[in-house]
Amino acid sequence: MLMGNFLRNRKSIRDFKRESVEAEKLEEVRTDMKALEKEGQGDFAFRLFEDGERIREALAGKAGYAGVMIEAPHYIALDILKDSDSALIYGAYYMEKLITELNKKDLSTCWISLDEVDEKLKKELFGKDIKDIGYILAFGYEKPHNPFTSEEPYSVKFGIEDFVFDEKLEREVERDKLETYGLIDLFYYIRFAPSTKNLQPWRFLFRDDTTIELLLAFEDWDRHLLVDAGIIMYYFEELGRYAGINNKWQLIDGEIYQGEQYRYKSIGLFKL
Template sequence: MLMGNFLKNRKSVRDFKKKKMDDRTKTEVLEIFKDLEMEVDNKYFNFILFEEGEKIYNVLNGLAGYSGVMIESPCYIGVRLKEVNDKSIITASYYTEKLMTLLTHRNLGTCWVNIKDVDRGVKVKVLGEENKNIGYLVALGYPKAKNPFVQEPTSSRYGVSDIVFKDKIGNSINAGELEKRGLEDLFYYIRFAPSNYNLQPWRFIIKDDKILLLLKYSEEGKTDLMDAGIIMYYFKELGKVIGIKSEWQLLEKEDIECGDSRYRVIAEIKL
Protein backbone atom coordinates (compact mmCIF):
# COMPACT_ATOMS: atom_id res chain seq x y z
CA MET A 1 0.00 0.00 0.00
CA LEU A 2 2.16 2.83 -1.33
CA MET A 3 -0.04 5.68 -0.09
CA GLY A 4 -0.18 3.98 3.30
CA ASN A 5 3.59 3.81 3.54
CA PHE A 6 3.86 7.41 2.39
CA LEU A 7 1.36 8.50 5.03
CA LYS A 8 3.04 6.53 7.81
CA ASN A 9 6.36 8.19 6.97
CA ARG A 10 4.89 11.59 6.14
CA LYS A 11 6.79 14.37 7.85
CA SER A 12 6.12 18.07 7.69
CA VAL A 13 9.32 19.88 6.76
CA ARG A 14 10.28 22.64 9.17
CA ASP A 15 13.90 23.20 8.08
CA PHE A 16 14.38 24.47 4.55
CA LYS A 17 17.39 25.37 2.45
CA LYS A 18 17.69 29.01 1.36
CA LYS A 19 17.62 27.79 -2.23
CA LYS A 20 14.87 29.19 -4.46
CA MET A 21 13.00 27.07 -6.97
CA ASP A 22 14.38 27.20 -10.50
CA ASP A 23 12.12 28.50 -13.29
CA ARG A 24 11.22 25.04 -14.54
CA THR A 25 10.15 23.83 -11.10
CA LYS A 26 8.21 27.03 -10.48
CA THR A 27 6.35 26.55 -13.76
CA GLU A 28 5.50 22.97 -12.77
CA VAL A 29 4.21 24.11 -9.38
CA LEU A 30 1.99 26.77 -10.95
CA GLU A 31 0.62 24.20 -13.39
CA ILE A 32 -0.29 21.94 -10.46
CA PHE A 33 -2.11 24.89 -8.89
CA LYS A 34 -4.20 25.32 -12.04
CA ASP A 35 -4.91 21.61 -12.46
CA LEU A 36 -6.18 21.22 -8.89
CA GLU A 37 -8.29 24.38 -9.09
CA MET A 38 -9.82 23.08 -12.32
CA GLU A 39 -10.73 19.76 -10.69
CA VAL A 40 -13.42 21.64 -8.78
CA ASP A 41 -14.22 24.05 -11.64
CA ASN A 42 -12.46 26.97 -9.92
CA LYS A 43 -15.37 27.28 -7.48
CA TYR A 44 -13.88 27.12 -4.01
CA PHE A 45 -10.28 28.31 -3.70
CA ASN A 46 -7.15 29.64 -5.33
CA PHE A 47 -3.53 28.81 -4.60
CA ILE A 48 -1.17 31.80 -4.59
CA LEU A 49 2.61 31.51 -4.68
CA PHE A 50 4.41 34.06 -2.51
CA GLU A 51 8.10 34.19 -3.38
CA GLU A 52 9.22 36.82 -0.84
CA GLY A 53 9.71 34.20 1.83
CA GLU A 54 12.14 36.21 3.94
CA LYS A 55 9.77 39.18 4.15
CA ILE A 56 6.81 37.00 5.12
CA TYR A 57 8.82 35.19 7.76
CA ASN A 58 10.14 38.39 9.32
CA VAL A 59 6.66 39.93 9.58
CA LEU A 60 4.86 36.81 10.84
CA ASN A 61 7.60 35.52 13.14
CA GLY A 62 6.13 35.39 16.64
CA LEU A 63 2.59 35.88 15.33
CA ALA A 64 1.86 32.69 13.40
CA GLY A 65 3.12 29.23 12.64
CA TYR A 66 2.92 25.60 13.54
CA SER A 67 2.19 25.15 17.25
CA GLY A 68 3.20 28.77 17.77
CA VAL A 69 6.49 28.55 15.86
CA MET A 70 6.74 30.33 12.51
CA ILE A 71 8.29 28.21 9.78
CA GLU A 72 11.01 29.91 7.73
CA SER A 73 11.01 28.97 4.06
CA PRO A 74 12.00 30.60 0.75
CA CYS A 75 8.39 30.51 -0.54
CA TYR A 76 4.87 30.17 0.81
CA ILE A 77 1.63 29.06 -0.77
CA GLY A 78 -1.51 30.94 0.16
CA VAL A 79 -4.84 29.10 0.30
CA ARG A 80 -7.45 31.73 -0.55
CA LEU A 81 -11.14 30.83 -0.27
CA LYS A 82 -13.57 32.28 -2.79
CA GLU A 83 -16.32 32.12 -0.16
CA VAL A 84 -15.94 31.39 3.54
CA ASN A 85 -18.29 28.47 4.16
CA ASP A 86 -17.99 24.87 5.32
CA LYS A 87 -17.80 23.33 1.86
CA SER A 88 -15.12 25.77 0.69
CA ILE A 89 -12.97 25.17 3.79
CA ILE A 90 -13.22 21.39 3.52
CA THR A 91 -12.63 21.37 -0.24
CA ALA A 92 -9.65 23.72 0.05
CA SER A 93 -7.95 21.63 2.72
CA TYR A 94 -8.64 18.40 0.77
CA TYR A 95 -6.91 19.81 -2.30
CA THR A 96 -4.14 21.49 -0.34
CA GLU A 97 -3.17 18.12 1.11
CA LYS A 98 -3.31 16.66 -2.39
CA LEU A 99 -1.08 19.52 -3.55
CA MET A 100 1.41 18.83 -0.78
CA THR A 101 1.53 15.16 -1.78
CA LEU A 102 2.24 16.06 -5.42
CA LEU A 103 4.97 18.51 -4.37
CA THR A 104 6.62 15.82 -2.25
CA HIS A 105 6.94 13.72 -5.41
CA ARG A 106 8.99 16.60 -6.83
CA ASN A 107 11.37 16.55 -3.85
CA LEU A 108 9.86 19.71 -2.38
CA GLY A 109 9.05 19.97 1.31
CA THR A 110 5.91 21.51 2.77
CA CYS A 111 4.39 22.42 6.12
CA TRP A 112 1.03 23.90 7.13
CA VAL A 113 1.29 27.38 8.69
CA ASN A 114 -1.72 28.61 10.65
CA ILE A 115 -2.27 32.37 10.29
CA LYS A 116 -5.96 32.49 11.28
CA ASP A 117 -5.29 34.56 14.38
CA VAL A 118 -2.97 37.07 12.70
CA ASP A 119 -4.38 40.62 12.53
CA ARG A 120 -5.84 41.40 9.12
CA GLY A 121 -3.81 44.59 8.92
CA VAL A 122 -0.64 42.55 9.26
CA LYS A 123 -1.84 40.18 6.54
CA VAL A 124 -2.53 43.12 4.23
CA LYS A 125 1.00 44.40 4.85
CA VAL A 126 2.68 41.15 3.97
CA LEU A 127 0.25 39.35 1.62
CA GLY A 128 -1.78 42.15 0.04
CA GLU A 129 -5.30 43.50 0.51
CA GLU A 130 -6.91 40.74 -1.56
CA ASN A 131 -5.39 38.09 0.71
CA LYS A 132 -6.30 39.49 4.13
CA ASN A 133 -8.77 36.66 4.83
CA ILE A 134 -6.31 33.82 4.20
CA GLY A 135 -6.25 31.51 7.22
CA TYR A 136 -3.46 29.14 6.20
CA LEU A 137 -0.19 29.24 4.33
CA VAL A 138 1.96 26.31 3.27
CA ALA A 139 5.71 26.69 3.71
CA LEU A 140 7.44 25.49 0.53
CA GLY A 141 11.04 24.75 -0.38
CA TYR A 142 13.82 22.21 -0.56
CA PRO A 143 14.26 20.30 2.71
CA LYS A 144 17.56 20.46 4.53
CA ALA A 145 19.40 17.16 4.75
CA LYS A 146 18.63 15.24 7.91
CA ASN A 147 21.32 14.08 10.30
CA PRO A 148 21.12 10.25 10.18
CA PHE A 149 22.55 10.04 13.71
CA VAL A 150 19.81 12.17 15.27
CA GLN A 151 16.58 10.47 16.25
CA GLU A 152 13.64 12.60 15.15
CA PRO A 153 10.80 13.10 17.64
CA THR A 154 7.64 11.18 16.86
CA SER A 155 4.05 12.01 17.70
CA SER A 156 1.92 9.53 19.59
CA ARG A 157 -1.07 8.18 17.71
CA TYR A 158 -4.44 6.90 18.76
CA GLY A 159 -5.10 3.23 18.16
CA VAL A 160 -7.69 2.07 15.63
CA SER A 161 -10.04 1.20 18.49
CA ASP A 162 -9.90 4.83 19.65
CA ILE A 163 -11.15 6.31 16.39
CA VAL A 164 -13.36 3.65 14.74
CA PHE A 165 -16.74 2.55 16.08
CA LYS A 166 -19.70 0.42 15.04
CA ASP A 167 -23.20 1.90 14.67
CA LYS A 168 -22.62 4.67 17.22
CA ILE A 169 -19.82 6.58 18.88
CA GLY A 170 -18.31 4.75 21.84
CA ASN A 171 -19.39 1.31 20.60
CA SER A 172 -16.19 -0.61 19.87
CA ILE A 173 -15.81 -2.50 16.61
CA ASN A 174 -14.23 -5.93 16.45
CA ALA A 175 -10.89 -6.14 14.64
CA GLY A 176 -12.15 -9.24 12.89
CA GLU A 177 -15.02 -7.30 11.37
CA LEU A 178 -12.64 -4.64 10.04
CA GLU A 179 -10.52 -7.37 8.49
CA LYS A 180 -13.59 -9.04 6.99
CA ARG A 181 -14.66 -5.75 5.44
CA GLY A 182 -11.13 -5.14 4.13
CA LEU A 183 -10.77 -1.97 6.21
CA GLU A 184 -8.09 -3.05 8.68
CA ASP A 185 -5.09 -1.60 6.77
CA LEU A 186 -6.94 1.56 5.79
CA PHE A 187 -7.67 2.51 9.39
CA TYR A 188 -4.22 1.47 10.56
CA TYR A 189 -2.55 3.88 8.14
CA ILE A 190 -5.03 6.74 8.31
CA ARG A 191 -4.10 7.29 11.97
CA PHE A 192 -0.91 8.92 10.70
CA ALA A 193 -2.75 11.70 8.87
CA PRO A 194 -1.76 15.21 10.02
CA SER A 195 -4.12 17.38 12.05
CA ASN A 196 -4.03 20.80 13.65
CA TYR A 197 -1.83 20.60 16.78
CA ASN A 198 -1.84 16.81 16.26
CA LEU A 199 -5.18 16.59 18.11
CA GLN A 200 -6.35 13.74 15.85
CA PRO A 201 -9.98 14.81 16.19
CA TRP A 202 -11.45 12.51 13.55
CA ARG A 203 -13.76 9.63 14.47
CA PHE A 204 -15.43 7.10 12.17
CA ILE A 205 -18.68 5.22 12.64
CA ILE A 206 -19.26 2.16 10.45
CA LYS A 207 -22.94 1.48 9.96
CA ASP A 208 -24.24 -0.98 7.38
CA ASP A 209 -22.63 0.00 4.05
CA LYS A 210 -21.56 3.52 5.04
CA ILE A 211 -18.87 5.24 7.07
CA LEU A 212 -19.70 8.42 8.95
CA LEU A 213 -16.97 11.00 9.63
CA LEU A 214 -17.09 13.04 12.85
CA LEU A 215 -14.80 15.68 14.34
CA LYS A 216 -14.38 15.85 18.11
CA TYR A 217 -14.75 19.30 19.64
CA SER A 218 -11.68 20.57 21.46
CA GLU A 219 -11.70 21.49 25.13
CA GLU A 220 -12.37 25.06 23.98
CA GLY A 221 -15.47 23.89 22.12
CA LYS A 222 -14.00 24.27 18.64
CA THR A 223 -13.50 22.13 15.54
CA ASP A 224 -11.23 22.90 12.59
CA LEU A 225 -12.80 21.94 9.27
CA MET A 226 -9.34 21.92 7.70
CA ASP A 227 -8.82 18.67 9.60
CA ALA A 228 -11.93 17.26 7.93
CA GLY A 229 -10.68 17.96 4.41
CA ILE A 230 -7.28 16.45 5.16
CA ILE A 231 -8.63 13.19 6.57
CA MET A 232 -11.19 12.91 3.75
CA TYR A 233 -8.38 13.18 1.21
CA TYR A 234 -6.31 10.41 2.76
CA PHE A 235 -9.33 8.17 3.29
CA LYS A 236 -10.23 8.56 -0.39
CA GLU A 237 -6.70 7.76 -1.55
CA LEU A 238 -6.35 4.76 0.75
CA GLY A 239 -9.84 3.63 -0.20
CA LYS A 240 -8.92 3.46 -3.88
CA VAL A 241 -6.51 0.65 -3.06
CA ILE A 242 -9.33 -1.53 -1.71
CA GLY A 243 -11.89 -0.57 -4.33
CA ILE A 244 -13.87 2.20 -2.62
CA LYS A 245 -15.06 4.37 -5.50
CA SER A 246 -17.69 6.49 -3.77
CA GLU A 247 -17.30 10.19 -2.99
CA TRP A 248 -17.74 11.86 0.38
CA GLN A 249 -21.12 13.49 0.89
CA LEU A 250 -21.26 16.43 3.31
CA LEU A 251 -24.01 16.27 5.94
CA GLU A 252 -25.89 18.72 8.09
CA LYS A 253 -26.88 16.93 11.29
CA GLU A 254 -27.06 17.66 14.98
CA ASP A 255 -23.95 17.15 17.08
CA ILE A 256 -23.46 13.81 18.81
CA GLU A 257 -22.60 13.60 22.49
CA CYS A 258 -20.97 10.69 24.28
CA GLY A 259 -19.88 11.02 27.89
CA ASP A 260 -18.07 14.32 28.30
CA SER A 261 -17.27 14.61 24.60
CA ARG A 262 -19.15 16.24 21.75
CA TYR A 263 -18.73 15.48 18.05
CA ARG A 264 -19.61 17.35 14.88
CA VAL A 265 -21.03 15.26 12.05
CA ILE A 266 -19.15 16.08 8.83
CA ALA A 267 -19.77 13.62 6.01
CA GLU A 268 -20.44 10.03 4.97
CA ILE A 269 -19.10 7.74 2.28
CA LYS A 270 -20.57 4.55 0.88
CA LEU A 271 -18.47 1.40 0.96
Protein backbone atom coordinates in the same frame (compact mmCIF):
# COMPACT_ATOMS: atom_id res chain seq x y z
CA MET B 1 2.50 2.99 -6.03
CA LEU B 2 1.75 0.86 -2.99
CA MET B 3 -0.48 2.24 -0.31
CA GLY B 4 2.41 1.93 2.09
CA ASN B 5 4.61 4.22 0.05
CA PHE B 6 1.97 6.80 -0.48
CA LEU B 7 1.16 8.74 2.70
CA ARG B 8 3.12 6.46 5.04
CA ASN B 9 6.05 8.78 5.16
CA ARG B 10 3.97 11.87 5.06
CA LYS B 11 4.76 14.13 7.97
CA SER B 12 5.21 17.78 8.74
CA ILE B 13 8.71 19.06 8.01
CA ARG B 14 9.85 22.18 9.82
CA ASP B 15 13.53 22.35 8.81
CA PHE B 16 14.06 23.45 5.26
CA LYS B 17 17.17 24.13 3.26
CA ARG B 18 17.47 27.85 2.57
CA GLU B 19 17.94 27.39 -1.15
CA SER B 20 15.09 28.18 -3.51
CA VAL B 21 13.28 25.54 -5.46
CA GLU B 22 14.30 25.52 -9.14
CA ALA B 23 12.30 27.89 -11.35
CA GLU B 24 11.02 25.05 -13.58
CA LYS B 25 9.76 23.16 -10.57
CA LEU B 26 7.99 26.25 -9.24
CA GLU B 27 6.34 26.58 -12.63
CA GLU B 28 5.11 22.99 -12.36
CA VAL B 29 3.76 23.76 -8.88
CA ARG B 30 1.85 26.71 -10.34
CA THR B 31 0.37 24.44 -12.97
CA ASP B 32 -0.70 21.96 -10.27
CA MET B 33 -2.23 24.80 -8.25
CA LYS B 34 -4.29 25.96 -11.20
CA ALA B 35 -5.52 22.47 -12.03
CA LEU B 36 -6.63 21.89 -8.44
CA GLU B 37 -8.30 25.30 -8.17
CA LYS B 38 -10.32 24.33 -11.21
CA GLU B 39 -11.41 21.09 -9.53
CA GLY B 40 -12.36 23.18 -6.50
CA GLN B 41 -14.84 25.20 -8.59
CA GLY B 42 -14.19 28.60 -7.11
CA ASP B 43 -14.26 27.61 -3.43
CA PHE B 44 -10.65 28.61 -2.88
CA ALA B 45 -7.48 29.92 -4.50
CA PHE B 46 -3.87 29.00 -3.91
CA ARG B 47 -1.38 31.85 -3.83
CA LEU B 48 2.30 31.09 -4.21
CA PHE B 49 4.81 33.44 -2.59
CA GLU B 50 8.28 32.85 -3.95
CA ASP B 51 9.94 35.39 -1.71
CA GLY B 52 9.83 33.40 1.50
CA GLU B 53 12.06 35.78 3.36
CA ARG B 54 9.52 38.60 3.25
CA ILE B 55 6.80 36.31 4.64
CA ARG B 56 8.87 34.72 7.37
CA GLU B 57 10.23 38.04 8.59
CA ALA B 58 6.77 39.57 8.78
CA LEU B 59 5.36 36.54 10.59
CA ALA B 60 8.23 36.14 13.06
CA GLY B 61 6.77 35.76 16.54
CA LYS B 62 3.22 35.64 15.13
CA ALA B 63 3.03 32.18 13.60
CA GLY B 64 5.08 29.00 13.42
CA TYR B 65 5.96 26.29 15.87
CA ALA B 66 5.98 27.15 19.57
CA GLY B 67 6.35 30.84 18.70
CA VAL B 68 9.14 30.33 16.17
CA MET B 69 8.31 30.96 12.53
CA ILE B 70 8.97 28.02 10.23
CA GLU B 71 11.59 29.20 7.77
CA ALA B 72 11.00 27.94 4.27
CA PRO B 73 12.16 29.33 0.94
CA HIS B 74 8.53 29.58 -0.27
CA TYR B 75 4.97 29.54 0.99
CA ILE B 76 1.57 28.83 -0.51
CA ALA B 77 -1.45 30.56 1.02
CA LEU B 78 -4.87 28.94 1.01
CA ASP B 79 -7.45 31.63 0.31
CA ILE B 80 -11.02 30.55 1.05
CA LEU B 81 -13.21 32.46 -1.38
CA LYS B 82 -16.68 31.46 -0.20
CA ASP B 83 -18.00 31.85 3.28
CA SER B 84 -19.27 28.30 3.74
CA ASP B 85 -18.32 25.18 5.65
CA SER B 86 -17.89 23.22 2.45
CA ALA B 87 -15.47 25.78 0.98
CA LEU B 88 -13.29 25.45 4.07
CA ILE B 89 -13.49 21.66 3.99
CA TYR B 90 -12.66 21.39 0.29
CA GLY B 91 -10.00 24.08 0.47
CA ALA B 92 -8.16 21.89 2.98
CA TYR B 93 -8.90 18.74 0.96
CA TYR B 94 -7.27 20.26 -2.10
CA MET B 95 -4.34 21.65 -0.12
CA GLU B 96 -3.56 18.03 0.83
CA LYS B 97 -3.93 17.01 -2.78
CA LEU B 98 -1.45 19.75 -3.67
CA ILE B 99 0.91 18.40 -0.99
CA THR B 100 0.81 15.03 -2.79
CA GLU B 101 2.01 16.79 -5.95
CA LEU B 102 4.72 18.63 -4.01
CA ASN B 103 5.90 15.39 -2.40
CA LYS B 104 6.13 13.76 -5.82
CA LYS B 105 8.59 16.54 -6.71
CA ASP B 106 10.63 15.72 -3.62
CA LEU B 107 9.40 18.84 -1.81
CA SER B 108 8.44 18.80 1.88
CA THR B 109 5.75 20.84 3.57
CA CYS B 110 4.24 22.08 6.81
CA TRP B 111 0.87 23.73 7.39
CA ILE B 112 1.10 26.96 9.37
CA SER B 113 -1.92 28.50 11.15
CA LEU B 114 -2.34 32.26 11.03
CA ASP B 115 -4.86 32.60 13.90
CA GLU B 116 -2.78 35.25 15.62
CA VAL B 117 -2.12 37.33 12.52
CA ASP B 118 -4.39 40.35 12.01
CA GLU B 119 -6.16 41.09 8.75
CA LYS B 120 -4.21 44.27 8.10
CA LEU B 121 -0.89 42.45 8.09
CA LYS B 122 -2.34 39.65 5.97
CA LYS B 123 -3.41 42.19 3.33
CA GLU B 124 0.03 43.82 3.40
CA LEU B 125 1.69 40.47 2.98
CA PHE B 126 -0.58 38.59 0.64
CA GLY B 127 -2.29 41.39 -1.26
CA LYS B 128 -5.38 43.52 -0.70
CA ASP B 129 -7.63 41.27 -2.80
CA ILE B 130 -7.37 38.24 -0.54
CA LYS B 131 -10.59 36.92 0.98
CA ASP B 132 -9.86 34.63 3.92
CA ILE B 133 -6.35 33.30 4.49
CA GLY B 134 -6.17 31.28 7.69
CA TYR B 135 -3.32 28.98 6.67
CA ILE B 136 -0.17 28.95 4.64
CA LEU B 137 1.94 26.01 3.62
CA ALA B 138 5.71 26.21 4.05
CA PHE B 139 7.51 24.24 1.37
CA GLY B 140 10.99 23.53 0.07
CA TYR B 141 13.69 20.88 0.31
CA GLU B 142 14.05 19.20 3.67
CA LYS B 143 17.26 19.83 5.56
CA PRO B 144 18.86 16.43 6.12
CA HIS B 145 19.04 15.36 9.75
CA ASN B 146 22.23 14.11 11.24
CA PRO B 147 21.09 10.73 12.56
CA PHE B 148 23.69 10.83 15.34
CA THR B 149 22.95 14.24 16.78
CA SER B 150 19.36 15.05 16.09
CA GLU B 151 16.26 13.15 16.85
CA GLU B 152 13.57 12.90 14.21
CA PRO B 153 10.57 14.86 15.40
CA TYR B 154 7.92 12.27 16.06
CA SER B 155 4.25 12.91 16.59
CA VAL B 156 2.20 10.47 18.63
CA LYS B 157 -0.74 8.99 16.78
CA PHE B 158 -3.93 7.39 18.06
CA GLY B 159 -4.55 3.68 17.75
CA ILE B 160 -7.35 2.51 15.47
CA GLU B 161 -9.48 1.70 18.53
CA ASP B 162 -9.40 5.37 19.50
CA PHE B 163 -11.05 6.73 16.39
CA VAL B 164 -12.99 3.97 14.60
CA PHE B 165 -16.32 2.97 16.13
CA ASP B 166 -19.06 0.48 15.39
CA GLU B 167 -22.73 1.43 15.08
CA LYS B 168 -22.50 3.58 18.16
CA LEU B 169 -20.06 6.25 19.22
CA GLU B 170 -17.32 5.12 21.58
CA ARG B 171 -17.98 1.46 20.85
CA GLU B 172 -14.78 -0.06 19.50
CA VAL B 173 -14.84 -1.77 16.18
CA GLU B 174 -13.75 -5.43 16.03
CA ARG B 175 -10.62 -6.10 14.03
CA ASP B 176 -12.49 -8.86 12.20
CA LYS B 177 -14.95 -6.35 10.86
CA LEU B 178 -12.19 -4.11 9.51
CA GLU B 179 -10.59 -7.16 7.96
CA THR B 180 -13.85 -8.18 6.31
CA TYR B 181 -14.11 -4.75 4.74
CA GLY B 182 -10.43 -4.71 3.80
CA LEU B 183 -9.98 -1.48 5.73
CA ILE B 184 -7.23 -2.32 8.21
CA ASP B 185 -4.47 -0.75 6.13
CA LEU B 186 -6.57 2.28 5.38
CA PHE B 187 -7.19 2.97 9.06
CA TYR B 188 -3.60 2.17 9.92
CA TYR B 189 -2.16 4.72 7.48
CA ILE B 190 -4.84 7.37 7.83
CA ARG B 191 -3.49 8.12 11.30
CA PHE B 192 -0.51 9.82 9.69
CA ALA B 193 -2.69 12.63 8.39
CA PRO B 194 -1.68 16.02 9.77
CA SER B 195 -4.09 17.82 12.06
CA THR B 196 -4.19 21.09 13.94
CA LYS B 197 -1.97 20.71 17.01
CA ASN B 198 -1.95 16.96 16.29
CA LEU B 199 -5.38 16.73 17.96
CA GLN B 200 -6.57 14.07 15.48
CA PRO B 201 -10.20 15.08 15.99
CA TRP B 202 -11.59 12.73 13.32
CA ARG B 203 -13.81 9.79 14.25
CA PHE B 204 -15.24 7.16 11.92
CA LEU B 205 -18.46 5.38 12.71
CA PHE B 206 -19.74 2.29 10.88
CA ARG B 207 -23.43 3.14 10.55
CA ASP B 208 -24.57 -0.01 8.82
CA ASP B 209 -23.07 -2.49 6.43
CA THR B 210 -22.58 0.05 3.70
CA THR B 211 -21.95 3.43 5.29
CA ILE B 212 -19.20 5.11 7.27
CA GLU B 213 -19.90 8.42 8.95
CA LEU B 214 -17.16 10.97 9.59
CA LEU B 215 -17.48 12.99 12.78
CA LEU B 216 -15.28 15.50 14.53
CA ALA B 217 -14.73 15.20 18.27
CA PHE B 218 -14.39 18.43 20.24
CA GLU B 219 -14.96 20.15 23.54
CA ASP B 220 -15.57 23.66 22.20
CA TRP B 221 -16.68 23.93 18.62
CA ASP B 222 -14.22 25.73 16.38
CA ARG B 223 -14.79 26.14 12.64
CA HIS B 224 -11.12 25.42 12.08
CA LEU B 225 -11.85 21.80 12.84
CA LEU B 226 -13.43 21.67 9.39
CA VAL B 227 -9.94 22.01 7.94
CA ASP B 228 -8.93 18.81 9.70
CA ALA B 229 -12.08 17.19 8.30
CA GLY B 230 -11.18 18.15 4.74
CA ILE B 231 -7.69 16.71 5.18
CA ILE B 232 -8.91 13.38 6.51
CA MET B 233 -11.53 13.09 3.75
CA TYR B 234 -8.73 13.40 1.22
CA TYR B 235 -6.63 10.76 2.98
CA PHE B 236 -9.61 8.41 3.23
CA GLU B 237 -10.52 8.67 -0.43
CA GLU B 238 -6.94 8.32 -1.56
CA LEU B 239 -6.21 5.33 0.67
CA GLY B 240 -9.62 3.92 -0.23
CA ARG B 241 -8.58 3.71 -3.84
CA TYR B 242 -5.82 1.29 -2.84
CA ALA B 243 -8.40 -0.79 -1.00
CA GLY B 244 -10.47 -0.86 -4.19
CA ILE B 245 -13.10 1.62 -3.00
CA ASN B 246 -13.57 4.46 -5.44
CA ASN B 247 -16.25 6.48 -3.74
CA LYS B 248 -16.24 10.04 -2.41
CA TRP B 249 -17.53 11.62 0.77
CA GLN B 250 -20.93 13.27 0.74
CA LEU B 251 -21.15 16.18 3.12
CA ILE B 252 -24.10 16.33 5.47
CA ASP B 253 -25.30 19.25 7.50
CA GLY B 254 -23.93 18.02 10.75
CA GLU B 255 -25.91 17.09 13.79
CA ILE B 256 -24.14 17.46 17.12
CA TYR B 257 -24.06 14.46 19.46
CA GLN B 258 -23.12 14.45 23.12
CA GLY B 259 -20.76 11.61 23.94
CA GLU B 260 -19.15 10.48 27.19
CA GLN B 261 -15.95 12.43 26.73
CA TYR B 262 -16.57 14.68 23.76
CA ARG B 263 -19.23 16.29 21.67
CA TYR B 264 -19.29 15.19 18.06
CA LYS B 265 -20.30 16.92 14.88
CA SER B 266 -21.26 14.85 11.91
CA ILE B 267 -19.51 15.91 8.70
CA GLY B 268 -20.10 13.38 5.97
CA LEU B 269 -21.10 9.93 4.81
CA PHE B 270 -19.10 7.50 2.72
CA LYS B 271 -20.73 4.56 0.95
CA LEU B 272 -18.53 1.49 1.01
